[in-house]
Amino acid sequence: MKSKNFLDKTNRYIISELQKDGRTKFTTLARKLKVTPAAVKERIDRLVEKDIIKISALVNLSKLYPISAAIGIEADAECTKMLVRRLRNCPLVFHLNKTSGMHNLVLSLVATDMAQIEEFLNKQIRSEPGIKHIEVNISNDMIIPEYVPLRLYYARNPDYSPCGLPYDDDTRCPSCPAFTKKEK
Numbered sequence: 001m002k003s004k005n006f007l008d009k010t011n012r013y014i015i016s017e018l019q020k021d022g023r024t025k026f027t028t029l030a031r032k033l034k035v036t037p038a039a040v041k042e043r044i045d046r047l048v049e050k051d052i053i054k055i056s057a058l059v060n061l062s063k064l065y066p067i068s069a070a071i072g073i074e075a076d077a078e079c080t081k082m083l084v085r086r087l088r089n090c091p092l093v094f095h096l097n098k099t100s101g102m103h104n105l106v107l108s109l110v111a112t113d114m115a116q117i118e119e120f121l122n123k124q125i126r127s128e129p130g131i132k133h134i135e136v137n138i139s140n141d142m143i144i145p146e147y148v149p150l151r152l153y154y155a156r157n158p159d160y161s162p163c164g165l166p167y168d169d170d171t172r173c174p175s176c177p178a179f180t181k182k183e184k
Contacts, residue, residue: 006052008018010035014043015053058147061094065110068142069117071125072135073104077131080104089162091177092120093146103135110150114138116175123173124163 010033017024017032026037026044033040047053053160062070075083083105087093095108111117117138125134151162165172 006050011043011052012046014040016051018044018055022057034101056059056149058145059108059150059152060147061142061150062146064150065112066110066140067113068139069109069111070137070139071107071109072143073105073125073131074133075104075128076104076130076132077104079128082109082130083125083128086124086163086165089116089164090124091151091162092116094150103133112175116173119173119175 013033014029017029026040029040030037044053044055048055065161073080073083084096084098087096087107092109093107094110095106097106098104099106109117109120111120119135121134121136125131159166161167161172161176163172163176164177
């Protein structure tokens with residue numbers, strides 16, 4: 001399969017069916033495509049191998065977090081780099097983009113309540129000296145995508161939270177879902 005053909009009609013169909021149900025059987029797809037299950041498996045394996053798709057579990061955010069926020073951040077270059085390093089592992093952040101235009105960084109965040117969003121903004125964003133402007137848009141109804149890759153398991157480091165701040169650091173978010181008090 002040539003790289004330009006990775007999104008041919010057959011692969012687009014396979015991907016769309018897997019997006020609806022990642023547990024769809026190869027035999028079901030093969031029957032609809034009028035090919036063998038081995039041919040479907042080979043196509044899926046190639047798509048995975050070429051990093052076109054990744055098979056994973058997605059989470060319905062509205063079932064776990066009633067509120068989300070889109071946050072646009074205007075900051076100097078050094079602050080933007082530092083925020084990317086810190087926020088890329090934050091368990092509440094499910095979307096992070098470096099952008100051009102009004103904002104240098106745009107992120108999507110989930111929360112259990114408004115207090116958690118305010119805590120995140122104060123501890124992770126507003127406290128940084130290179131921040132010039134923040135725009136926060138609150139949502140209580142995620143429409144698309146319905147399911148997202150949200151990190152629910154955190155490899156526990158006994159000294160540091162996922163954002164890299166020490167567990168006993170006052171700047172770490174106290175309501176971080178990865179936080180458990182360090183055993184002494």
